[in-house]
Structures are given as structure tokens and as C-alpha cells.
Amino acid sequence: MIFSKKLISWYLQNKRSMPWRETKNPYHIWLSEIILQQTRVAQGLPYYMSFTTTFPTVFDLANASEEEVLKLWQGLGYYSRARNLHATAKYVANDLKGIFPATYKDLLQLKGVGDYTASAIASICYNEAVPVVDGNVYRVLSRYFGIDTPINSTKGISEFKKLAITLMDHDEPAEYNQAIMEFGALQCKPKSPYCIVCPLQDSCEALKKGNVPSLPVKLKKLKVKKRYFNYLVFSSSDQETILQQRVGNGIWKGLYEFPLIEGEVVGVDEIVLNDIFQKIVNTKEYEIIPYKEELIVHKLSHQHLYTKFYIVKLNDSLNGSEDQKKVNFKDIHSYPVPILLSNFIEAFFKKDLV
DNA sequence: AATTCGGGGGT
């Protein structure tokens, strides 16, 4: 039996049950694919459920505000996915009458849809014979064919794509693409793959050579940067605080946070602090209390954030502004915030230290 | 071609 048929056969016996496998509706498939980019099924599943429930059609998603979309996306990370998702929904709803593009080539033009996602949607929804090459596929192919070209090099990307095209099952693109990914996720896992019971064991090059654990090869990892975040959590006499939206490029674009003083080292600069106070606070009668003495270390892929929250208690009210919004404590949960802030907010308001 | 975008889970 040839490679693709073996995979499909394995898939039919071992595939997991997932809600997006019960439909070929391009809106739902597109949603699932964007959500699952660099995201495990277990983590993405609840988000898929909430998005399809909250926004049953692409028109519902298009008519939402970006803030609503970000709020529903909160906690999933890579927030540009949410912004691109919303932009594409508006485009499809308003310019394409709600009809998604139906070919790989046209799907590729959508914001947030790259080679992988265009292939996935085109094959699953429209049976177009275009191969998906995700992390699972890189692993399966590099092992089965014993290829040690780095999968994140330009050469590797084109090499594996070419190979994937030749292996593609042209009769059942939808089944084949999902089969090879599911096979990589469940059988040909990164660590401790089940080679002993593998249906491809007879012809797996890496298994023959004994270098399964060293494949696939991936180029160097980047160094993590350390950043020092000091958040000012204002607490006014009338139960209000200040939130501001992150703009420009960088992490958490579009999400909200407390006024931030970022420094080169731990601690707040007095001059900067006074500067901020003059804008936000009417009175100079305030009290700054570190929420905790210890730093909270929040780890992102390539940044470690050493964070401290300062509670700033006032016997007066606050000055809101265009970019520094006054927010009542009871409304704070409606704003999209990074998990780092979400964790703090939950702990702080639960303890009722306000 | 290299870097930058999160957060969670596994080892």
C-alpha cells in the first residue's frame, strides 16, 4: 500500500472526534484553522466553541467590534490572529457577500491566511489537492524519509513542500491532509513516538537508521530578552482605576493594561512616576503599596517579563483621557487584557483588597 | 533570511 493510503487507513481507525470535523462550512473550518495556528487542539477547542456560539455566521463576526473579538480571544495568545480574523470577516461579509474564496490561490490573499491555512481550507472544504505542511507534517516526513534539512530554513521549507506535493492523495485531499497531521500528533509524536506499533515501521528511514529522536532538525532557538514591567493600579475613592490600550507594534497590541512604567531594572523611576501622576491624579495625597514584594515572572516565547503591580490608593477621583480611560472596578472584566493582567485582576479583586 | 508575535502543556 502506498504512503497516503496507509495514513488514511490509520486515520480512519484512530482519529479523534472534533467539532470542526463534523462540517465543511468554510466559515467554521477557517475559524478552526486560525484558532489552531501554533495552538494545541485542547487549548483551542473551548475558543472554537465560544466563537461559533457567539458568532454563528461570518456576518455576526464582521458586525462585532474589534474589542469584542479580542475579549473572546483573550488568553489564546498571538493576538494579531484575532485582529486579522476580524478584518477578514469584515472583508468576506461586506465585499464577498459572505462567500469565502474557494481556491487555495484566492484563500491565500486573506489576512492571517498563509500557505498552511489556505491549503487546509481548500482541501477540507473544496477538495482541492493542495498539501498542508504544518509541524506534524515536517516531523512525519523528516523521519519517514530521513531528511535532516532544517525545517525552518528556506531550503527545508521548499524541500518539504515539494515532497508533500508528490505524496498528496489526489482522490481524498481532505482525508489525507487531516490524516498526516493526526498521525503526527498522536503516533509520530515529538517525544516517545510509538514506533513499535507504527503502520509505517517497515519503510521508515529514521527508524531503520535509529535517528528518530533527532528528527526533525530545527535551526537555533533565539535568546529570551528580559523586560521589567511596573504597573500602576490606581484605586480611587469612587472605585475607579485607569486602563490604557497598547498601540503600535510589539506584544499584546490592541489589549488593555494598567499604566505601565517599563525600566531597565527592577523598580520605578521617581521622575517618570511623578510625570504620570500629574496627568492622572488630582491630588498628591496618595499611597503606593506594592501588591507583592516578589516579582511576578511572566514567560513569553522570547521575552521574560519581570513584573510588579503597585496599588495606588487615592482619596480623590481620577482624570481620565482619550488614551487613559477611567474604568470602574465593576466594568474591568469587560476589557481584553493579557493573561498576566487577567491573573492579577482576578486575584486582586477576589481578595477584595480594593 | 531572520525576527517577532502568547500561552499552555509535556518531558
Next chain:
DNA sequence: ACCCCAGAATT
């Protein structure tokens, strides 16, 4: 600690 996850966009 380090790696990986149904990758894409920007530099």
C-alpha cells in the same frame, strides 16, 4: 530548562 503546538506577517 527546553521543546512544541493544525503558522503568518514583518523586518
